[in-house]
Amino acid sequence: xxxxxxxxxxxxxxxxxxxxxxxxxGAKQLRKTLLAGQAKKVYLAQDADPxxxxxxxxxxxxxxxxxxxxxxxxxxxxxxxxxxxxxxxxATE
Numbered sequence: 679x680x681x682x683x684x685x686x687x688x689x690x691x692x693x694x695x696x697x698x699x700x701x702x703x704g705a706k707q708l709r710k711t712l713l714a715g716q717a718k719k720v721y722l723a724q725d726a727d728p729x730x731x732x733x734x735x736x737x738x739x740x741x742x743x744x745x746x747x748x749x750x751x752x753x754x755x756x757x758x759x760x761x762x763x764x765x766x767x768x769a770t771e
Contacts, residue, residue, distance in 0.1 A: 692757040696769050701769060708768045715741075718769045722735060723750055
């Protein structure tokens with residue numbers, strides 16, 4: 679199995695899913711977006727600090743917002759078209 683190819687495929691899948699949506703990046707802004715009921719889907723980086731991602735995952739479950747785990751902060755950042763890694767991001771209208 680080619681891990682590099684798997685990562686690229688995962689990143690491309692996220693890019694396809696978020697096409698056409700406005701993205702909110704960062705834990706603080708994402709929490710505000712969830713509380714406002716504006717998040718359509720949330721993406722969390724597997725290698726991010728669990729102190730950041732776990733509370734967001736719980737909020738998603740409580741608010742019934744779908745979420746998925748991205749391979750890494752670096753990949754999630756790239757998928758969101760930013761130059762740094764991202765622990766969390768949300769697709770909004």
